[in-house]
Amino acid sequence: MAEKFFEIVKNTAGKARAGIITTDHGKIETPIFMPVGTVASVKTVHQRELKDDIRAQIILGNTYHLYLRPTMDIMQEAGGLHKFMNWDRPILTDSGGYQVFSLSDxxxxxxxxxxxxxxxxxxxxFISPEKSMEIQRQIGGDIFMAFDECTPFPCEYNLAKKSMEMTHRWLKRCMDWTRENPEIYHHRQHLFPIVQxxxxxxxxxxxxxxxxxxxxxxxxxxxxxxxxxEEEMYRITNEVTDILxxxxPRYLMGVGTPWNILESIGLGIDMMDCVMPTRNARNAMIFTWNGIMNLKNEKWKRDFSPLDENGTSFVDSDYSKAYVRHLFVAKEYLAKQIASIHNLAFYLDLVRTARKHIDKGDFYEWKDAIIPVLKQRL
Known part of the structure; x- marks a missing residue:
């Protein structure tokens, strides 16, 4: 008998829950944060580091970017994204919708x-709902997204309504195409529709x-x-998770800061992704269990303590704040690599710790206590 795609292993008195997603490329313990590998690469981070140090269970690929480069001919010749980038764990692909609609001009x-x-x-x-599904078949992610229209903020009511209704019509086309066109690699793909x-x-x-x-x-x-x-994001998330x-599994797309992640988990979200940990790392912003640091600041120049005293990554124990600051000031590429590994390892440690508190039964008390600490500027 095939394993269930999603199983809840622990509920709380609130909405937070711990679960397991089972794909043909492995299991994913939720709640989970997914590093973004836009062009078949999580920027500045080696796949070995993603596995062994960051302990990523699933990463993202971007349909729009991979379609344009390296192109789907190359992708299929390689045998799909897993083989192309040498990643044997689960992959989620977005539909390309967000990138396409951001090209408003x-x-x-x-x-x-x-x-x-x-x-x-x-x-x-030209990308249609059917074309997006075809591209994502060729990429071969374990989870793939329906083609939708992402509206900006603020958005006038009638425009939001019209966009939502088209997203629903497009979803039907995505599902029809998917039913008629089976997977082309030897693993199951799971289609997620998107609430707008x-x-x-x-x-x-x-x-x-x-x-x-x-x-x-x-x-x-x-x-x-x-x-x-943020309050609007939490309000809508809460209302939607009441219905879904x-x-x-519930996936909140493009979120976010460490406190966004914990609040979203508390509202019943299981999966999240964001470029923030790597993008901010490349600009010397470090997230730690004690708060946020800008490593370019003069105050770290003679601070030889670990990058994060409470961190779980090898970079936290191997490198000091003073050393990594020196690398940023000297414009050494290694600075971006160390900072990216650290931030991603912190994000994965954050959701693992949240899962432990869900299991323990004190998630909400822990969340409310730790969020002010995570937000403080060091």
Whole structure:
């Protein structure tokens, strides 16, 4: 008998829960943070470090970027993204929708799909719901996303409603194509639809109910963390997780800071991703269990203590604040690598620790105590 795709192993008195997602490339313990590997690479980090030090259980690939480069011919010749980048653990691919719609000046959208201009060479391309599914089949992620339209913030009500309704029509086309076109590699792919509706409660309710009716293996919440106040993000997330089925994993897309992650877990979210830990690391911003550091600041110049006294990564014990600051000031590439490994290891340690507190039964008390510490500037 095949294992269930998602199993909840521990509930809390609130919405936070610990679970296990089972894919053909391995199990994922939730709640989980997923490092972003946009172009078949988590920036500045080796796959070996992702596995052994950061202990990533799943990473992301980006449909838009991989479609343009290296192209799907190369991807299929390699045998899919897992083999191409030598990563034997689960991969999630986004649909390309967010990237396409961010190209507001160079794209034209119709009911059929989106025509857009490549940011690489200016060539024109067209992605429809069916084309997005085809590309994601060729990439071969274990989890892949339905093609949707991500609205900006703020977004006028009628535009948000019109966009949501088209996202729903596109979802039907994605699901039809997926049913008619089986996987091309030898592993199962799981399609997640995406709830939209901007910050309007009635639209989010309609969308969450529609997505629930599709009975997909898991569900995502999109269109948040796009500039709205944190309180609005939490409010919408809370309302949507009240509706989405409890026995399916819930993925909050593009979130976020360490405190965003803990608050979202408390609202019933199982999966999150964000470029923040690596992007901020490349600019010398370090997240630690004691708060946030800007390693370029003069105050760390003679601080020979570990990067994070409470950290679990080898870089925390091997390198001092003074040394990594020196590397940033000297513009050495190693600075970005060390900082990226540290931030990702911290994020993964954060969700592992959250899972332990869910299991222990004191998650909410721990969350409320640790968030002010995580937010402080050192």
């Amino acid at each position: 160079t794209r034209k959208m119709t009911e059929e799909g989106v025509k857009f201009k490549s940011h690489i060479d200016g060539s024109y391309h 509706g901007s910050t309007y409660s009635d639209l989010r309710k309609i969308s969450a109910e529609f997505i629930t009716e599709q009975n997909a293996d898991g569900n995502a919440i999109g269109g948040l963390s796009v500039g709205e106040p 089925p409890k026995d399916k």
